[in-house]
Amino acid sequence: MTATELRLTLPATAENMMVVRQAVAGLGEALGLPGMRIADLKTVVSEACNNVVLHAYDEVPGPMLVTAEPGEGELEIEVADEGHGFRPRANEGDASLGLGLPLIAALSDSFEISGGASQGSRTTIRFSYAPPDFSNNGTPTERPEELAMAITPGVMVRPVLARVIGALAARAEFSVDRLADTVLLGDAVSSSEGENFSDGLVALSIRDDTGRLEVRVGPMVTGGGEKLLGEMELPGAVSLRDLASNMEVRGGATPEGEEAEYLVFEVTR
Amino acid sequence: MLTISGEHDLSTAPNLRRRLDSLLDEGAETVIDLSPATFVDSSILGVILDGRRRAADKSVGFAVVHSNGADAVDRVLEVTGLRAELPVHARREDALAAVSGNTGPPA
Numbered sequence A: 001m002t003a004t005e006l007r008l009t010l011p012a013t014a015e016n017m018m019v020v021r022q023a024v025a026g027l028g029e030a031l032g033l034p035g036m037r038i039a040d041l042k043t044v045v046s047e048a049c050n051n052v053v054l055h056a057y058d059e060v061p062g063p064m065l066v067t068a069e070p071g072e073g074e075l076e077i078e079v080a081d082e083g084h085g086f087r088p089r090a091n092e093g094d095a096s097l098g099l100g101l102p103l104i105a106a107l108s109d110s111f112e113i114s115g116g117a118s119q120g121s122r123t124t125i126r127f128s129y130a131p132p133d134f135s136n137n138g139t140p141t142e143r144p145e146e147l148a149m150a151i152t153p154g155v156m157v158r159p160v161l162a163r164v165i166g167a168l169a170a171r172a173e174f175s176v177d178r179l180a181d182t183v184l185l186g187d188a189v190s191s192s193e194g195e196n197f198s199d200g201l202v203a204l205s206i207r208d209d210t211g212r213l214e215v216r217v218g219p220m221v222t223g224g225g226e227k228l229l230g231e232m233e234l235p236g237a238v239s240l241r242d243l244a245s246n247m248e249v250r251g252g253a254t255p256e257g258e259e260a261e262y263l264v265f266e267v268t269r
Numbered sequence B: 001m002l003t004i005s006g007e008h009d010l011s012t013a014p015n016l017r018r019r020l021d022s023l024l025d026e027g028a029e030t031v032i033d034l035s036p037a038t039f040v041d042s043s044i045l046g047v048i049l050d051g052r053r054r055a056a057d058k059s060v061g062f063a064v065v066h067s068n069g070a071d072a073v074d075r076v077l078e079v080t081g082l083r084a085e086l087p088v089h090a091r092r093e094d095a096l097a098a099v100s101g102n103t104g105p106p107a
Helices: A012-031 A035-056 A100-107 A157-171 A176-190 A224-231 B012-024 B042-057 B072-079 B092-098
Strands: A006-011 A061-070 A074-081 A110-115 A119-127 A147-153 A202-209 A212-220 A244-251 A259-268 B007-008 B032-035 B037-040 B062-065
Touching: A006 A012, A006 A035, A012 A035, A012 A061, A035 A061, A035 A100, A035 A157, A035 B037, A035 B042, A035 B072, A100 A119, A100 B012, A100 B072, A110 B007, A147 A157, A157 A176, A157 A202, A157 A212, A176 A202, A176 A212, A176 A224, A176 A259, A176 B007, A212 A224, A224 A244, B012 B042, B032 B042, B032 B092, B037 B072, B042 B062, B062 B092
Parallel strands: B007 B037, B032 B062
Antiparallel strands: A006 A061, A061 A074, A074 A119, A110 A119, A147 A202, A202 A212, A212 A259, A244 A259
16 A cells, blocks of 8 residues: 555545545645635535445445545545446436536546446546546547548458448438348458458448448558458359449558548449 | 525525415516625526516516626526526616616617
């Protein structure tokens, strides 16, 4: 145990929340945190404890364990219980309307909840001494225009790809026939070996619009595109290529900037 | 007028809910003054939001005041977006005007 660590074990009751807050406020003072940051600390710990009091135990409150360990520039806080894990609660009346976790998220550097059915839960929070930066107003650096996915080669590829492609085709208002065609094309991609792909994962991106899907398979290694194109030819002079339009292999680069190729095609309803 | 002072959390939320419910049951226009409060948690915010919903259902005036500037309670109202959402008035007069239907400028 570190010399400077605060440990509290107490019954998980609403009445004890105030005790926990006073304890962490004292710790915040000892660490010389500014008043507003002490207030944040009280909020963060309170909300983590609320989850224990509200969700961990049924009738008789069990223990709530709070530890706080000051480190370089930040506190590591842990709130744990020995209950049955978080359960969804329908009685919204007493619940915090889902504001608790967002408050923890907004005022801490990172937080993590672990646990599961029939085991206790644990909320671990990294809380920096400096106030949080609210300048990120939730605007992403760039807006993704397409869905990108990568799947480890194996049993997962076909069912996942078929369902995603099917869902996108349905959203693009494809007829049932064309939807089936699209899934067939997805199956062809699924049968492609991982070694054809640049990083060993079956990767593709799909841009969907009303009436059409634009599929870009890759990044693939050199020759991977042609190989996949060859696999579109079925025995008996049937080609899956006919189900799509503009199917071709295009040169390009991996996100890391290495040379790669893509098989690109378009499916319309 | 319901004035909330000191620290409030899960342990006091049921009591606050009862007081608020009885005001709304009477159909009284309600102003919650959070200015003297030193701490409120998400359960208290939940009670306030429920109160606002009930007031709206009954078409009864409902407003929240916090005139303390940047303190711990203000921080929570800010971070949750409730200061703008409720809205929270910075002056008691504005809140009173808001509940009487004579809506002043928001806080």
